[in-house]
Structures are given as C-alpha cells and as structure tokens.
Amino acid sequence: MSKDEVATALEEIAILLALQGENAFKIRAYENAARTISSLDRNLAEMVADGSLGEVRGIGEALLEKISTLVTTGSLPYLEELKAAVPAGLIQMLRLPGIGPKKVKLIHDELGITTIVDLKNACIADKVAHLKGFGAKTQTKILEGIAFLDTVGQRVRIDLAWPLGQRLLAQIKAFPGVIRAELCGSLRRRRETAKDLDILCSADDAGPIMAAFVHLPEVLQVVGHGETKSSIVAALMLDGTKVVLNADLRVVKDPGFPFALAYFTGSKEHNIRLRQRAIERGLGLNEYALSGKQSVACKTEADIYKALDLDYVEPEMREDTGEVEAAEKHQLPKLIEAADIRGVFHNHSTWSDGAASIEEMANAAKALGFEYFGIGDHSQSLAFAGGLTPERVKLQWAEIDALNQKLKGIRIFKGTECDILEDGSLDFDDDLLAGFDYVVASVHTFFHLPEAKQTERVCKALTNPHVTMLGHATGRLLLRRDGYRIDLEQVIRTAATHKKMIEINAQPSRLDLDWHWVKRAKAEGVTIVINPDAHSPGELALFTYGVDVARRGWLTKADVFNTRTLNAVIKSLSR
C-alpha cells in the first residue's frame, strides 16, 4: 500500500472514531499520523522494513503496528471493523455545515438515521429539532445544507478561488476605516485547491465593516455575522464557471494585524508548532499577541518568528514538514520567484491541439518577458490531439527556423511532447528525436496499467538518451481524476540516475508533479522545469501556478532549469 493510501486509511479511522464518540486526542493522533505519513520524504515500505518509522514523531507503538499491517498486507482488520460498525451515510453528514461528529452520532443513536435521505425526511417531519442540543434553527440549517451539498463546501482550484478572493479583498480594502487587509489561509500558502477564503483586515471599528461585508454583491448567503467575524457563501462567474466558496472575514485592531495574519495563514499544524515554541519560551501566542509577563511588540510576521528564534518562513512552506527545524538552524532555502523564470518549454500551437500559431505564442512569451520559448506539440500516435507525423515535424522545424530569423528578442526552441507508448518506447524513432532541441516525454494513454507496469513503462522512457524531461508525471486532474498508479519514488530515482528533468506542469487542473514529490525530487538531485503546457497565448501566464508549487516544494532558483539564461539553456540542450 502506498503512502497516500495509508494516509487515507488513517484519516478514515480518525473520522470513524469521531463518529463513535472516541477521545478527541486519540482522533487527533490518527489525523496527525495521516499527515505525517503523507509528507514523509522516504519510501514508507523501506521505513517499515528497517524499523525507522517507529522513530518518527507522532508514530507510537499502536500506530506503528497498524501502519505496518497496512503497508505489508494492504488492509487492516481494525479499519474494517470500524467501517462495519459505522454506516457510510454518517460520513456524508459530516459535510453539512455546522454539523460535526457529535451531532451526527446523536442523530444516529437517537433516531436510527443512517443516510442523508433519511435525515432530510426526519427534518421535514420535525423530528430532529427535538433532539438534545438541537433546535429549530439547527434543523433548518441541516435542510439548507442538504440542498447546497453539491455546490457549497467543495474544494475549488486555486485559479478559480484566487480571482474570487482578490475581488472580495479589493472591495474590503476600499471599505472606510480599513487599515490593512490580506488574503490568508490556504490561498496565501498557495495550496492547489481551496475549501474557503480567509480574509483578514485591521480597523478601529469592526461593526461597519462586518455590515458592509455581508452585503457585498458576491454574497449568496450569510452564514454568520458576528462582531469581529462574519462568514458568507460567495459566488462569481469566471469564464463560464460558477465559483462558489465560503468566505470568512475577521477584523482585528491594527497592532494585532501581524499576529492575526500569521494565525489565519496557518497551516494549523505550523501554528501549533509556533505556539508550542512560544510556550517553551514562557510566552503565549494567539491571533492577538505574543505575550508573557509583558507582550512582545511585533510589527511584522518576521518579528514574530524572530521572537521565537526562527528565521522568517514563507507562507508556502508553513506546513510543518520540517520548516520549523530548518528555520531554527538558518537552513531555509531562498525560494524561487516568478520573476526568475526566463522561458518555458512545454507548449502547444495550431500544429497540434493549440489555439494559436507558433508566432503568436512566441510573441506572447516575449511580452511576458521571456528570453526563450519552446514548442512541444503532440506526437503522431495522439491523433485526437492532432499529433504531428514525422513529415509535419520537419515542416514545423522549417517554420521555427524562419521565425527565429524574423523575430527579435525571443528564441524559439524545437521541442515535442512525445507520447510514451504502452511498452515504454517513444512515439518517434531515435533519428527524428535527435533532431529536436529537447523532448518532453508524457503519458496520455493506458492509464489503467498496474502500478508496476506503469512504473516500468515510464522509467524505460526515461532511459532513452533523447528524452530531456518527463511531462505531467501522474496525469492527475485535480478534483476530477486521480493520477495513474505509479511508483514516483522509483521514477524520481530513475530520472536522477539518467539525468532527466521532471516537469512541474503548471496547468491549474494538473499541478503535477505535486509539491510533496517536488521536495523529494530535489532531495534526489533531479532538476525541475516549470511548464505552463499552454494551449493559447493567455495560458502562458499560468506558469506562475507552477512557481507556487515549486515554492511549496522548497525549490530555489538554482533548482529550476528554466531560470537559466538563454546561453546556458542552449549549452545544456546541445549536450
């Protein structure tokens, strides 16, 4: 069983225990273990085998045994027993806003309800309002929640959440009396998806700001309206997609702004580490202050970290995956920035399934400030995407040569996104591949292969001397489709051995390689390349989402190939 599968199993245990009314700290132990396992940067099976898993913080005797069983046998009797004891419908109920494990348990124990449908009927029959701790409002809230179940509370991709967040933020900044305002939460940490928007502002008088917030034009529903905190459901149409997200606004006094900013940026796990650190120093940290016998004045977040004897941690690294330790030892990397990117390689034109000519794409790349730009249209077997035959490849090369004569200030590279065939061979023969400046090797077919076969297939492609980089390593589509099953550990090692790069595909629906694995790839010495996989001029700008992933994966400018100068890239590709 893979790391992610083990983590999912542990999360499931935590949820099932909560529904049984177990001790909250026991539940947290499972939640923590799930997170710890998914962010391990070593092979889990190896750690089970050599016993080093038991040395990991948060993994004690009981968890070690359960994880070992999961890894070696692929299942866990304890989990199966829990599942058998808890109806699946109860887990669905947890998605209802304002409804947690305690209330779900009561609904089940008192009314024998096991499905959402039964719950809805019980609410309509006015049975739920009479439960202890429930009332008419809770019952109404449950019914509203069921009606919204399919639209609200779902995670949303960052490229959709970000514009909605910015739109709300801009209006809040314009409210009279607002001194400072910022997007916090997972959006500030640049997670690939968001469940809600956390917005913070400072002002002397919170009342008018709360009132104005719940009346913004994007408000679909007011969930809460307190003195300093309000929650809304906000909606916005973006390119034909209706984006619906919960948004919370908190108002604090301006001197407390840095504390609140740190607090609401999270992650929760990172905050807990900071607070524990404050306690060790005889201080207390919350969203208002860092204080002991007297409060420690902090003008910025950096001051807070300094007061805790830590270097400043960029929001993207605040996941409690080693950043606190690194900040203590002054070993945090200086993260790459969008401005460091000098060009991109994996892009499409009308030669295959793109929407614009090579010239239009190249000019758009130049307008973004890029020095070089690579076309990597599809290869022949991908007929549905207009894959190029060898004959058309040569015609395309001639066009690129002509454009390189004509255009100034941007160099176009001849590339291909060459399909990896089922057996791991490539879709063009070696002679043709040798004629490209670079080759992106990608999987677009046979997603269903068993993990070992898929891994062997991709690793074989990586041994081809003409391959430069691996495209979208898992084929995942965020919130829509899991990636194909593949042992990324082995893929990364193979890439390292054969000196191949791995792409961070910056399409917001992909963001593949995932940041957890980016960290791992860096540790193995693999060079990363950030590509927008642009199918139109406008999509070139998506590369910044790839930079976000790189930052979450702790990459510096030096770790990323396309931060290099044109001359350095030419030199490297001609080897």
Next chain:
DNA sequence: GCCGTTTTCGGCCCGACTGTTTTCAGTCG
C-alpha cells in the same frame, strides 16, 4: 493514541460564533 529535563500519568492550541442553553457544548479554522 502520543509523549516525557514537569517522564509511565496527565496533559494534549485556542478563540469566535452559533444555537442551545440559564452557563455551555459543538463546530470551525
């Protein structure tokens, strides 16, 4: 269920808001 220079028991981050309650539990982040 985990952890330990306060070490094998008794803690485990903490505050806002809501809805239910006459002082608080549950939920959320």
